[in-house]
Amino acid sequence: MLNIWDANWGLELGLCPCDLHFVEMIADRNIANSVIYHFGSGGHHLVGVDCMKAGKGNVVISITAAPQEEKEYEKLIIDQPQLAHHYICYFSDIYTFEGRLMPVFDVTSVFHLCEFRSDQQDSYAGHTDWEVLRRLCKQTRNGGLVVFYNGSDGWKKSEPLVAKAVAEGLIEADSMFKTLPIYRRTAKAIG
Numbered sequence: 001m002l003n004i005w006d007a008n009w010g011l012e013l014g015l016c017p018c019d020l021h022f023v024e025m026i027a028d029r030n031i032a033n034s035v036i037y038h039f040g041s042g043g044h045h046l047v048g049v050d051c052m053k054a055g056k057g058n059v060v061i062s063i064t065a066a067p068q069e070e071k072e073y074e075k076l077i078i079d080q081p082q083l084a085h086h087y088i089c090y091f092s093d094i095y096t097f098e099g100r101l102m103p104v105f106d107v108t109s110v111f112h113l114c115e116f117r118s119d120q121q122d123s124y125a126g127h128t129d130w131e132v133l134r135r136l137c138k139q140t141r142n143g144g145l146v147v148f149y150n151g152s153d154g155w156k157k158s159e160p161l162v163a164k165a166v167a168e169g170l171i172e173a174d175s176m177f178k179t180l181p182i183y184r185r186t187a188k189a190i191g
Helices: 018-028 046-054 067-079 081-085 119-124 129-139 155-167
Strands: 035-039 059-064 087-091 105-109 140-147 171-177 180-185
Touching: 018 035, 018 046, 018 105, 018 171, 018 180, 035 046, 035 129, 046 059, 046 081, 046 087, 059 067, 067 081, 067 087, 081 087, 105 129, 129 140, 129 155, 155 171, 155 180
Parallel strands: 035 059, 035 105, 059 087, 105 140
Antiparallel strands: 140 180, 171 180
């Protein structure tokens, strides 16, 4: 059985401001006409909705493992069909990520790495957190951004994986924006 998140994460900026900081970073860097992959939509779908409203030509592909958040997305596009031109949220487990099903990303958020892996994923050959990070880096174009959240419940476990990705030459440090450590995808091929 698929490992799901049985909750609908609302916009709780005092507890988890990463999505707000992400859309602020996108605006601050004047990112336009880009394909953005967002790991963890939240029931608020702030990243997808904000990117549409900003009118910069960005498109967002977001993943959720919460059936309630997927239902919120369905309500959004029923009420605002124009959103479907800019934002797709799909229901799945990030530990089954397969890049061949996706376009190449210009910007990738990896905010919730090391938060959801359990033994349950082993029953369907779920990837490890390291494999997820490698696959998301592989799907990000050379020079694209790979963005983390240092307030994540999984950040302490993610830091060594980020350091490993840097040591292996997959990403390099770029900058920091509020709570978001930003890395740049290198040209190193990932097998």
